[in-house]
Amino acid sequence: MTDATNPAGAAPAPKHPSSLLAADVRTKRRNAAEARFKAYGLAAVGIGLIFLVALLFAIIRNGTPAFTQTFLTIPVELPEAKLDKNGNRDPADLSKVTTFGYAPLIEVAVARALEENGIDSPFEKQKDLRNLVSASAPAQLRDYVLQHPDDIGKTIEFRMLASSRVDGYLKGRVTRDSLARDKNLDAEHLDLVDQLQAAGLIKKQFNWAFIFGADASESRPEQAGIGVAMIGSFFMMLVVLALSLPIGVAASIYLEEFAPKNRWTDLIEVNISNLAAVPSIVFGILGLAVFIQFMHFPQSAPLVGGLVLTLMTLPTIIISTRASLKAVPPSIRDAALGVGASKMQAVFHHVLPLAMPGILTGTIIGLAQALGETAPLLLIGMVGFIASNAPDGIASGFLAPNSAMPAQIYEWAKRADPAYYERAWGGIIILLLFLMTMNIIAIILRRRFERRW
Amino acid sequence: MSASLIFLIVVALAAVGFVLGRGRAMASAGGDIRNLHSLPSYYAFNVALSALVPALILLVVWLIAQPALIENRVQSMIPQDRYADRGELSLIMSDVRRVADGLDLAVERDALTREEASSIRTEFTDVRSRLADIGVALGSDVDRTTLTAAQRYRALNATGNAIRNALVILAALAGLGLSLWKTNHEFRARNSVEKVVMALLIGAASLAILTTVGIVLSLIFNTVEFFKLYPAMDFFFGTTWSPSFGGGSELGILPLFWGTFYISLIALAVAVPIGLFAAVYLSEYASPYVRGFAKPLLEVLAGIPTIVYGLFALLTVGPLLVSVFGEQGGLGWMQGGTAVMTAGLVMGIMLIPFVSSLSDDIINSVPQSMRDGSLGLGATKSETIRQVVLPAALPGIVGAVLLAASRAIGETMIVVLGAGAAARLSLNPFDAMTTVTAKIVSQLTGDADFASPEALVAFALGMTLFVITLALNVFALWIVRTYREQYE
Amino acid sequence: MYDSPNSEAKIGQKAIKISANKVQVYYGDTHAIKDVDVQIEDKTVTAFIGPSGCGKSTFLRCLNRMNDTIDICRVEGEILLDGEDIYDKRVDPVQLRAKVGMVFQKPNPFPKSIYDNIAYGPRIHGLARSKADLDDIVEKSLRRGAIWNEVKDRLHAPGTGLSGGQQQRLCIARAIATEPEVLLMDEPCSALDPIATGQVEELIDELRENFSVVIVTHSMQQAARVSQKTAFFHLGNLVEYGMTGQIFTNPNDPRTESYITGRIG
């Protein structure tokens, strides 16, 4: 036994080469394996990043046009005879004039603008000019008049949206060829647009309304914005964050640190990982049944959306939190207990901070998932044409009907007008920016908590 | 006083309790915290919690119970002949509530005086227009019963609120007083606070059970309904999935399960190796700088809406695969762009961060001494990682993979756009197939008769999927239990 | 180099601090501690000796219920601290561990600063009235742990960046910072040089004035130097327990003798 020449000494390869500088065959092989392994790792990260870049490239390329919009700025006359027959500026009377009453004013204004700039209209009927302007223009004008009744009888410089086809033309999406069989707009319209643009009446401008505005109906993509849906998402995420993080962490702590290891806790554990595999739409079914039908929460409310998404996010946070709690070495707990800390103190003072990176990762991923989820919202009424006005307070932010960004994007992607397609991608850009802003704190915190021992 | 004001008052009382509790504890210890059983903050929290918890529980119970009770009382005022069933009654009641709320608002805005609000008559006042003036829209004119009911409602509510306010504040005060009285230097404040915290923890954990119960309950009735209309044997063992509107649908779940399994398998085959290797690279090889950037960037992959992935599958990956594996590529395996492979690959990309980020955190928390032990024996870094670090991190990694698998099972958009909608039992990964989840969504959001098996099958699918994943999870738990390696 | 046992003369009849009766410990199916009866006196240093793996640490961990944290570990029998059963349902292990401190065999500093490592115990037990108080306690503990000089300039550096011996002393300092009534020390000097060992032994001697100390050691000399009573464990049994002098000079059991003279391991 004390003999140094042992069976292992007769191993296949010469065990130790004479020089450290030259690797022996086996070491070469192992080093090659090492290099391969590292290369796989690098490749894996690379693949992930390449896909990310490819996706981001597609998103940005398709989405950036949504951030500019074509506007038409022309003088509009507000004849008292049409808008306020009684002449007393009574709001109730003013609001009796519908948008249908305002539409001709716009047609007239466009025709006059053409005239004043010396552009010949190729159209017989004034009505054909309407298609240059967004269908939202009468409503905008009406809103303006209701707010400024004193301007009735005057002529005001009014900026309105051009119609989506005109906008598409300036962005290169619509061409004369492609209009051949379009019944909304003709090539003659485009000639007008060219001249109006030369006259400086039509301009492409940065589109704040897209970032802050509300959804619009199918027929006026040029008006649609994601802002209100963003507020919806914001309030939902508030609910999700405020509930799922504490509840998730609390549940994990209980299961990992305190729960007696018995069938009951096994049941809970299996249950939680099973909940992760429940399709999100099933959470929608649950939300509809529990929150709306049973608890009588309002429909289409971000609060309910947030609650449903919380239930959906919890398993993600619990699973990741438990995994990182498990990874904290027991000697740390012993050390704390040994100086007379209670189990609760040991967990909250020592284990939890050490598990923080994993918890935050779970939160990041869980929230990303929650932020991008549409299916469960379908059943609680947050998908469709919903967000028409921004909520006017915190309570209505939670309770008033609203949509969410992914639902909005999903809706847009479905809509027929191709102008909605670019808006869907633009919406995705905003969603991603929102996501990154949301994550940045978590990422910074996570970096702070990371340590090896 | 509104409920939120009461809430604030209770919170304020708790805050006062906090201070008093602390003070009293310190006083009983002669100003020296060393004489206390627990830290002063525990005494403070104990008093605060004693003031807060019972009062809040009372408040919540009251808030739930009072409307129900008042509703009952007011309902009895509405003549039987006004409604045919409970639904209509509930509509009348919502009108009553709306009027009552409107009156409240009117009083608040000084549009009506308090007396007016409780005495106006429909005969003399057009309540609807009075309320419309202050922005309360009513669906119809207010009739006499509704108005009196609303006034009664207001009166009851006012009394109820007054009693509630008194009781809640009393409860808070009682809790405060009692716990203050109990506070002395020997009182085990920490233990009692920890008990409350423990109760919270247990409550949080039980939420999972509640959710499960909720899911089962919300699926089970319709599932039973489905099996009344459609034979269970055909559902579980049928190999054809072809719903049709005119009846005569074949709703066999097997092709859907096969599709779910196949697509998830491919997705995991992409995500697990890439994710794991990425995690290993980030935690073991990459510089902190690279890691600090690459990790959050990879996480963006999890945040890209799935519709983007779906379009990516449909427009980019599918055609690419066809050009390689389709007729042009000379292999002829692939008919169209939508295939299990397409969806699986793209889903795999989406799942990379699920595996990579979580595993990275877990790998990072394996103690350095484990690595040292292995490196000291002359192991290469990769050997160390493969044989020491990864096994030690296994439970966490399994968790991450489970999460990814769960997500793969639950994904719809990528499947719909990437794998097609055809339910098929085939071994060829280049065939179009579909998954259980995709079909749940499509049957649920379709145009079929909602009482027909074609629509109800969604619930049965959900339920079956739930049971099967449960079984898989039991299996996974068992695996982890068996192979867990605990370090110190 | 060191002088022979010298302290036993000082001991009269002391009060019993901890009394263990028929203690059995199992790890799963392994029976690690078999039927151990032992009375640990107040204001006394008791040494546990015995070959590696005989159950010293296990028994030590029973005395402040640190075994509770090991899932598969099961304790039977009765252990009384000041006459009260510490395994009683009503006993709060936290309070118990505040009274019965412990230094672990493997140094396990918190991954926090040195200062926080020491200050943690006093903080949670409310031993300091003010920041200055706490600074005081930290300094005093580090001094008593014979490590003050080495760390006084880096109190806010992480405790895990210390050398092995420094970590061990840090853990000792951490344990005494909370002023426990009984201190359990599992090989506190294993990684220490003779000087540091001497200082720790001095500390133990000093602690004995007021408290009870139980120390596990592999060094007979150390046992002889610091302890008044010695217990010899072998294969999970308490073979012999008595006055240190008597155990080392005139053991009753042949196994004790074999061990002390270096024949069994």
Added chain:
Amino acid sequence: MYDSPNSEAKIGQKAIKISANKVQVYYGDTHAIKDVDVQIEDKTVTAFIGPSGCGKSTFLRCLNRMNDTIDICRVEGEILLDGEDIYDKRVDPVQLRAKVGMVFQKPNPFPKSIYDNIAYGPRIHGLARSKADLDDIVEKSLRRGAIWNEVKDRLHAPGTGLSGGQQQRLCIARAIATEPEVLLMDEPCSALDPIATGQVEELIDELRENFSVVIVTHSMQQAARVSQKTAFFHLGNLVEYGMTGQIFTNPNDPRTESYITGRIG
């Protein structure tokens, strides 16, 4: 109780195995090893002694580049193994560590079975041709690590469920299973009882026949018993290096003398 140094007579002039020149080690800004020159001979046991925190472990870890794993650690100077600079770019630390094995100060068994703990090294180095071969190696290593008897019935139980001393011996057995040319042992006997210590010392003696062993110890007696050469470190400096007998009986440096006689720490 122990006899005095007895082994130095056996040593003639041995080949230099490791030669360190002007080695500096920094942890961030802390200068932990200052200008150390030392020649470690082949087929010799070299002891590193010195007060806790003086840099013994740090220097030891330089010899097989284990310091590479500590981010903030920086090594300067030259260390030659068989005349080749181990910090050369072309040197593969893996190959180096296969030649220069290490036992760490804190026992760190892998969270695997006892068998796998030992078999790990031979497996990665391809030292066993068959399962039987491997079984052989495992048994032999455990025997040499003086732990075979305690674990032979539970080879497939986890290594982390062992007692402190058992873990330490497991780590020793693990290190020798790969048959390194140089074995660095950081306080290998700190948690061992005298008998086990004796067995490990026997092992070291046996290893010396063919290999070079460097051992860090706090026990002067142990250093005297097992080593032929001794290096004394103090505050990061190598104060004195020479034949063990000479260092212990007739040190050149007053600091060495103070340390050995127990005056500085």
Added chain:
Amino acid sequence: AAARDQVQVAGSSTVLPYASIVAEAFGENFDFPTPVVESGGSSAGLKRFCEGVGENTIDIANASRQIREKEIKACADNGVSDIIEVRIGYDGIVFASQLNGPEFTAFEPSDWFKALAAKVVVDGKVVDNPNMTWADVNPDLPAQEIITFIPGTKHGTREVFEEKVLKQGCEDTGAMQGFLDSGMDEDAAEHACMAVRTDGKSVDIDGDYTETLARIDSNANGVGVFGLAFYENNTDKLKVATMGGVAPSTETIASGEYPVSRPLFFYVKKAHIGVIPGLKEFAEFFVSDDMAGPDGPLSEYGLVSDPELAETQAVVADENTMGSSM
């Protein structure tokens, strides 16, 4: 709970665009808040509609088909007995292909049956569909591989497609008779007429028309099924084919010349009228000439205006429930 003050609509995503246009205009012109219009499918919409009466249920369900007997019963069981049925117009279903693709400009139902049927009758025997190209089906069509994108089984359009195209074609080609002759009973034969081949020539689309468009975009030989409104918005990418010699347009569909179309409905819960502010006004506004008339924005968008709109307006004005008026 605070009382709900906006109208809540849910249901078919085919009706959604029209409903949203109306809702938007309604919000702009009335003092009531803009109604909420959710999508989710006719089935889910009607299901929620029938969940009961009360504030936490919806007021209007949109549907791309008529409500079924069983659904009415389920509704009644939950207390929703008074339902006003409102037909808003027709949805045309068109067949279109890539603008620059092969000349798919004229189809007959029989072409589609022969191209898509799972089984066809050849020489009196029922065999698997052997046709691989359109030219195999009809020599007038381009000799291109058959590849079609048809609505998945979740879509109501599929039902219309099966009834009005496949079954029609089945009868036209005499295959129906062939099936019956081969020993099938009436039901089985009908089923066989509408069974679609599963060898990949026909691709079910469970998504929406955007998806069909994307698929056609990347497949020059593909022919897809679209809604008229969708097609009209995408004339720059698609060219439409005639069916039975008639080109689809709002006029030909309204007159019934173009064979493939389906009516669109919404259902109003009468019990909610007078309770939910603006409900009746919204319903009336929806079917008003301003909106749903032949020159209204809905028709402009692609809805085929109902020739009997006046009757519908009367139904809404009088709040005629289904039992009473039909």
